[in-house]
Amino acid sequence: xxxxxxxxxxxxxxxxxxxxxxxxxxxxxxxxxxxxxxxxxxxxxxxxxxxxxxxxxxxxxxxxxxxxxxxxxxxxxxxxxxxxxxxxxxxxxxxxxxxxxxxxxxxxxxxxxxxxxxxxxxxxxxxxxxxxxxxxxxxxxxxxxxxxxxxxxxxxxxxxxxxxxxxxxxxxxxxxxxxxxxxxxxxxxxxxxxxxxxxxxxxxxxxxxxxxxxxxxxxxxxxxxxxxxxxxxxxxxxxxxxxxxxxxxxxxxxxxxxxxxxxxxxxxxxxxxxxxxxxxxxxxxxxxxxxxxxxxxxxxxx
Amino acid sequence: xxxxxxxxxxxxxxxxxxxxxxxxxxxxxxxxxxxxxxxxxxxxxxxxxxxxxxxxxxxxxxxxxxxxxxxxxxxxxxxxxxxxxxxxxxxxxxxxxxxxxxxxxxxxxxxxxxxxxxxxxxxxxxxxxxxxxxxxxxxxxxxxxxxxxxxxxxxxxxxxxxxxxxxxxxxxxxxxxxxxxxxxxxxxx
Numbered sequence: 090x091x092x093x094x095x096x097x098x099x100x101x102x103x104x105x106x107x108x109x110x111x112x113x114x115x116x117x118x119x120x121x122x123x124x125x126x127x128x129x130x131x132x133x134x135x136x137x138x139x140x141x142x143x144x145x146x147x148x149x150x151x152x153x154x155x156x157x158x159x160x161x162x163x164x165x166x167x168x169x170x171x172x173x174x175x176x177x178x179x180x181x182x183x184x185x186x187x188x189x190x191x192x193x194x195x196x197x198x199x200x201x202x203x204x205x206x207x208x209x210x211x212x213x214x215x216x217x218x219x220x221x222x223x224x225x226x227x228x229x230x231x232x233x234x235x236x237x238x239x240x241x242x243x244x245x246x247x248x249x250x251x252x253x254x255x256x257x258x259x260x261x262x263x264x265x266x267x268x269x270x271x272x273x274x275x276x277x278x279x280x281x282x283x284x285x286x287x288x289x290x291x292x293x294x295x296x297x298x299x300x301x302x303x304x305x306x307x308x309x310x311x312x313x314x315x316x317x318x319x320x321x322x323x324x325x326x327x328x329x330x331x332x333x334x335x336x337x338x339x340x341x342x343x344x345x346x347x348x349x350x351x352x353x354x355x356x357x358x359x360x361x362x363x364x365x366x367x368x369x370x371x372x373x374x375x376x377x378x379x380x381x382x383x384x385x386x387x388x389x390x391x
Numbered sequence: 392x393x394x395x396x397x398x399x400x401x402x403x404x405x406x407x408x409x410x411x412x413x414x415x416x417x418x419x420x421x422x423x424x425x426x427x428x429x430x431x432x433x434x435x436x437x438x439x440x441x442x443x444x445x446x447x448x449x450x451x452x453x454x455x456x457x458x459x460x461x462x463x464x465x466x467x468x469x470x471x472x473x474x475x476x477x478x479x480x481x482x483x484x485x486x487x488x489x490x491x492x493x494x495x496x497x498x499x500x501x502x503x504x505x506x507x508x509x510x511x512x513x514x515x516x517x518x519x520x521x522x523x524x525x526x527x528x529x530x531x532x533x534x535x536x537x538x539x540x541x542x543x544x545x546x547x548x549x550x551x552x553x554x555x556x557x558x559x560x561x562x563x564x565x566x567x568x569x570x571x572x573x574x575x576x577x578x579x580x
Contacts (some may be wrong), residue, residue, distance in 0.1 A: 093547075093554035097535060100553070106534035119554075122561040126529035130503040130511050132425040134435065139417065142439040146413050149446040151404045 222365045255302040260316060271313075278308045285327050288315050289335040292385060294322075324352050398459060402449050409449075413442050416460065420467050422530060426507070426514050427471050427522055429478070437474055461541040468523055470543075484493045513563040515573035524549055 096119060103112040103120055104127055111128055114121055134142070260272030269287055271278045278298050280287055290296070294318045300310040315323035324336035326348035334348045340357035344350030392411075400408035420441050425434040442467045452462060514522050523542055527533045533541070539549045 093550035096554050096557070097550040100528075104529060104532065105535070106532055108532060118561040119557040120562055122557050123525075123529050125510065125513075125564060126525055126560075127532070129426065129530060130507055132422055132431065132434070132507075132529075134421050134438070135418065138435050141419065142435065142442065143410060143413055145439050146442045146446060147410060147465070149443045151406075151409070152447060152450050348510055 161283065184283070257298075257300060257302045257308055259298045259300075259308060263290060263292050263296060266290060266292060271296075273308075276306050276308045278310050278313065280310050280313060284310075285325070285331075285333055288316075288333045289325055290315075321356065323353055324350065326350055394459060398449070398452065401446075402452070409446055412445070412459075416463055417442065419460070419531060420463060423464060423467050423526055424471055426511055426526060426530070428474060429511065431473065433478075437467070437470050439468045444470070457540060457543075461537075464523075464527070464541045465543075468519065471522075472519055476567055509564070513560055516563045517556050517559060520561070524552050525556050525560065528553060 099117075099120065100123060104123060111124060112120070114124060257276075259276055259278070260274055261276075262277075263271055263273055265272040269280045269282050269284070271280065271290060273296060276298075278300070290313075294315055296313055297316040298308060298313045299311050300308045300312075303309055315325065317323050319338050321336050322338040326334045326336075326344060328334065328345060328347045332345070334344050334350065335344075336342075336344070336350065336353050340353070343357065344353050394415075397408050397411055401412055417438060421434060421438045424437045424441070425431070428434050428437060441463065445463060447468070450458070457465075514525070519524065520542065524538055527538045527541060528535070535546050535549050535553075541544045542549065544552075
């Protein structure tokens with residue numbers, strides 16, 4: 090097979106680039122053919138032809154290269170900078186997080202704030218030191234609330250959060266409540282505005298929250314359940330028209346008629362023992378089931 | 392003034408810069424097309440076309456990224472190809488007198504014209520790529536690298552094409568006993 094490199098080296102030696110020297114004719118036909126070309130008469134334009142062509146070139150319309158206006162460049166750069174700054178300093182968006190931003194549902198709704206009575210309860214300091222608080226946490230809550238009116242109207246600001254790909258299960262004591270934001274063990278737990286628990290949660294309650302973690306110790310709650318040591322205090326009944334009843338843990342707040350409240354009824358409506366076997370007891374209306382409770386029920390049914 | 396500055400001014404519409412670019416490159420372009428067309432008049436016409444295209448295309452020159460001279464040679468190569476297409480549809484005639492740099496006497500002029508005719512026919516037997524490479528390498532004495540840049544090929548490809556073109560040219564010119572260059576223990580023919 091022919092190798093062009095030795096020939097090219099020969100040609101470079103005999104016809105060095107950018108020089109006019111010519112080698113003598115030899116016995117290599119290829120070098121001789123190259124020599125014929127290299128020694129060919131060099132044509133030149135006549136002055137007349139040169140001038141005519143130049144006149145033709147000068148008469149050719151010039152198409153100028155479009156220039157990019159610097160003002161447009163500055164405007165584009167400024168817009169880009171604004172976008173970058175907005176992404177970097179927006180408090181609700183993490184630029185490094187590839188997950189799409191989740192716009193929390195429009196939380197404009199009507200909710201019932203926690204009863205004022207719960208604001209006076211002091212949480213146990215020891216309970217806040219652990220995700221799974223010990224039973225020694227305070228349980229001095231004695232809520233008197235049984236009926237949650239649908240007023241007043243409270244507007245909850247919609248917020249945009251970017252959940253991290255982390256599911257967190259948090260157990261602890263409620264330290265503060267602000268509309269649909271509940272502080273548990275230093276985390277701000279965000280509940281859906283329509284979550285019925287919002288009506289009955291109280292500071293000091295032990296809760297178990299499962300949800301997605303977001304930037305800034307924020308937990309977007311999927312589920313929240315009461316987790317008090319006294320099971321009776323964890324019973325919540327939801328009735329018609331958004332009415333909520335929560336077991337207070339004692340018999341002071343009987344449930345409305347629509348509420349099964351089996352725990353409360355088993356605890357508080359059991360017939361009192363009748364040592365004497367006489368007509369004393371529930372049959373005569375002196376037992377746990379009292380008329381006052383019935384009155385309460387009527388109110389609850391409102 | 393540097394070539395780059397000259398080009399920038401020409402792109403900005405400066406007529407004198409355009410004229411300077413023309414004067415700087417016209418002889419090379421003329422020689423490049425001269426042996427590839429039948430007549431001197433054709434060569435002049437094509438040379439004019441190349442520089443008109445240069446003016447029209449100056450605005451896009453930077454986008455090509457190749458040396459300005461290489462860009463001009465590419466325009467010239469395209470004009471030659473276009474000329475061949477057109478030449479098939481019209482009669483050819485030689486109406487002008489050829490001029491050569493080394494033109495001295497009537498006898499010398501006659502010999503030169505005979506050699507030009509022979510070389511033109513020989514070059515015409517090659518394909519466009521072979522013509523371009525041989526003209527640039529031996530008539531314009533460009534290096535293999537420069538030729539490779541102009542034709543937009545690798546140096547090794549240029550050498551291969553050069554080899555085949557010289558083999559064919561030698562046969563057309565009557566050169567006999569052509570050597571074949573071999574490598575790897577094989578002997579030259």
